[in-house]
Amino acid sequence: MQGRRPAGGRQDGRRRGRQDSIAARRGAAAPHPRTESSREDPRAVALAVLMDILEDGRFSHLALRETLRKYPSMPERDRAFLTRLCEGTIELSIQLDYLLNDYSKIKVKKMKPLIRNILRIGAYQILYMDRVPDSAAVNESVKLCKKRGLSGLSAYVNAVLRSIEREKAQIFERLRNEEETPLFIRYSLPEWLFEYLVLCYGRGETIRMGEYFLSEENRSFVRYRDGHSAQLGGNLSERADFKSGEMTVQDYSSQQVGLLADPKPGDLVVDLCAAPGGKACHIAELLKGNGEVSARDLSKEKTVLIEENRRRLRLTNLKTKVWDARIRDESLLTPDGEGRADIVLCDLPCSGLGILKKKPDIRYSASLDGIRGLQALQREILTVAKDYVRRGGRLLYSTCTLTREENEQNRDFIERELGLRLLREQKLLPGQPSDGFYIAEFKKE
Numbered sequence: 001m002q003g004r005r006p007a008g009g010r011q012d013g014r015r016r017g018r019q020d021s022i023a024a025r026r027g028a029a030a031p032h033p034r035t036e037s038s039r040e041d042p043r044a045v046a047l048a049v050l051m052d053i054l055e056d057g058r059f060s061h062l063a064l065r066e067t068l069r070k071y072p073s074m075p076e077r078d079r080a081f082l083t084r085l086c087e088g089t090i091e092l093s094i095q096l097d098y099l100l101n102d103y104s105k106i107k108v109k110k111m112k113p114l115i116r117n118i119l120r121i122g123a124y125q126i127l128y129m130d131r132v133p134d135s136a137a138v139n140e141s142v143k144l145c146k147k148r149g150l151s152g153l154s155a156y157v158n159a160v161l162r163s164i165e166r167e168k169a170q171i172f173e174r175l176r177n178e179e180e181t182p183l184f185i186r187y188s189l190p191e192w193l194f195e196y197l198v199l200c201y202g203r204g205e206t207i208r209m210g211e212y213f214l215s216e217e218n219r220s221f222v223r224y225r226d227g228h229s230a231q232l233g234g235n236l237s238e239r240a241d242f243k244s245g246e247m248t249v250q251d252y253s254s255q256q257v258g259l260l261a262d263p264k265p266g267d268l269v270v271d272l273c274a275a276p277g278g279k280a281c282h283i284a285e286l287l288k289g290n291g292e293v294s295a296r297d298l299s300k301e302k303t304v305l306i307e308e309n310r311r312r313l314r315l316t317n318l319k320t321k322v323w324d325a326r327i328r329d330e331s332l333l334t335p336d337g338e339g340r341a342d343i344v345l346c347d348l349p350c351s352g353l354g355i356l357k358k359k360p361d362i363r364y365s366a367s368l369d370g371i372r373g374l375q376a377l378q379r380e381i382l383t384v385a386k387d388y389v390r391r392g393g394r395l396l397y398s399t400c401t402l403t404r405e406e407n408e409q410n411r412d413f414i415e416r417e418l419g420l421r422l423l424r425e426q427k428l429l430p431g432q433p434s435d436g437f438y439i440a441e442f443k444k445e
Contacts, residue, residue: 040071042082043121043140044147049086050117053361060090060361089117089124091214091360095188096120098181099127099171103163106156115153118144122161127168134165183207187214190363193353200404205429212431213356221252221434225285229255245313250278253354253428253437257347257398258282260426260441265290267342270332270388272296272325272381277306279347284310284318291342294332296323325381332388339389339444343396346385348378350399350406354429354436375405379413386418389444395420398439402429407438420444 049067052058064086068079089096097108100119108116122141125132138161145154164171174180184194187210197206219231225246241247257279263269263286271280274295284293295306295318303320310318323329325348332340351371352362382397389395397414399406407427414420420442430436 040074040078042074042078043085043144045071046082046085046089046121047114047117047144047148049082050089050121051113053086053090054093054117054120054364055113057365059359060086061359084129085121085124087360088128089120092124092128092188093120094190094363095175095185096123096127098185099123099164100160103167104156104160112150112153114148114150115145115157118148118157119160122157123164126161126165127171134168138162138165183210186210188363189213190366192368193363193366196368197402200402201429209430209436213360215357215431220249221255223248223250223255223282243312248278248281248309248313250282251437252434253400254278254435255282256426256428256437256439257345257396258286260424260439261286261343261345261394261396263287263291263343267291268340269293269343269345270296270341271345271347272323272385273298273346273348274320275302275305277309279345280306280318281309281313281315283343283345284315285313287317289317291317293318294321295319296321296325298322298324326377326384328384328387337387338391339387339393341388341390342393344385344388344393345396345398346378346382347396347398348381350374350378350401351403352400353402354400354438357430358435371403371405375410378406378410382410382414382418386414386420386444389420391444393444394423395442395444396439397442398437400435400437402436402438407440411440414440414442 045067049063052063053060064083068074068083071079074082097116097120100108100116100123104111104119108119111119118141122137125137126134129137138158141161142154142158145151145157175186178186182191184191187194187207189197189210194206194210197209201209219233220236221229222232222236223229224241229252236242236247236249239247242249261269261283263283265287267287268291269280269283269287271283271293274280275297277295280293280295287293295303295310297303297306297320300322303322306318306320310320334340351366351374352359353366356362378399386395395414397410401407411422411425415422423441423443425438425440428435428437
């Protein structure tokens with residue numbers, strides 16, 4: 001529970017108090033009653049997805065996206081139910097495991113992987129999906145157990161979930177009572193991470209961030225070609241204005257990078273870790289066809305994502321390149337060894353703690369050792385990147401995380417060790433108004 005993936009893994013009427021806002025957003029309708037047709041059972045599919053994520057360590061957004069593509073004929077109602085069940089269970093697994101340990105003689109860590117995930121999704125439906133009858137949540141979990149060849153444990157699954165169903169009101173009372181339930185459990189964060197955030201931002205701000213990570217807001221920020229931004233819900237990639245390139249899905253925080261860059265006609269802009277291309281494309285649009293954006297990333301798979309966005313937006317001044325940002329690229333230097341780029345964007349791999357709302361599984365893979373390793377990688381890339389900046393040019397450094405090691409300590413490194421002058425910096429915390437994000441702008445004298 002203290003910084004690891006939920007036990008065993010690799011790294012709805014409204015209720016009062018804090019848990020109300022969680023429960024209120026779990027309103028995905030129960031799936032259609034299945035007939036004897038070939039319709040996939042969304043609970044069975046959800047179980048498979050959760051096994052991939054919570055046991056095998058796959059990224060949640062990739063596993064869920066791949067699964068939805070695998071079942072194109074799945075009814076929209078079932079797709080919504082599947083998505084909500086997977087995302088909610090991942091988000092609250094720390095809390096769910098804590099509760100399951102209270103109602104099971106076998107601790108979650110020692111359960112068979114299939115059983116602990118069947119219990120997680122059953123408990124999640126009982127506690128947080130008000131439109132799913134408790135009896136259905138229990139019965140369908142028991143059926144899942146039998147379908148997966150664990151009939152001998154179906155009575156056990158039934159008993160644990162029936163106990164949670166009976167004591168649902170008491171459970172929420174306990175979760176609201178800080179003397180009975182630690183705050184890191186209430187907000188379903190690893191204990192080390194909750195304490196780290198308290199150290200960096202204070203108890204009150206950490207609680208506010210925890211509230212936001214579990215909040216009901218699920219709309220996405222979008223950016224229109226004319227520059228204005230909005231928040232929209234639904235399947236945005238199917239909208240006509242998205243397909244035409246008039247609208248792009250890009251978080252508010254991410255949009256600030258292009259606005260801060262404020263490129264001028266004729267500028268050469270280099271984005272070293274560009275995939276999937278939102279920032280590079282924004283800057284290319286701001287150049288209005290002038291100048292050039294070189295959007296790079298480590299693999300062909302990543303640059304393909306940039307190319308997809310470039311084509312959709314019909315950008316002629318953006319070029320992609322497969323390149324390891326740790327390796328010096330002589331093409332970005334003059335014959336004298338001076339940098340050629342007017343702007344170098346270093347939006348680098350980071351621990352991602354600012355986007356826990358969108359990618360809840362990050363809380364299970366993050367660690368203090370991992371953060372220190374990422375800081376070393378970031379500094380390795382920054383040391384190479386600074387040479388690409390021409391005299392008088394700028395370097396923009398950004399992350400979507402909250403750690404001092406990856407933000408302020410790297411800011412000081414860029415000034416002290418790389419010799420660039422800080423012009424300005426901005427930190428957006430989660431919920432202000434969206435993802436947590438850090439941006440710092442430097443000038444090469």
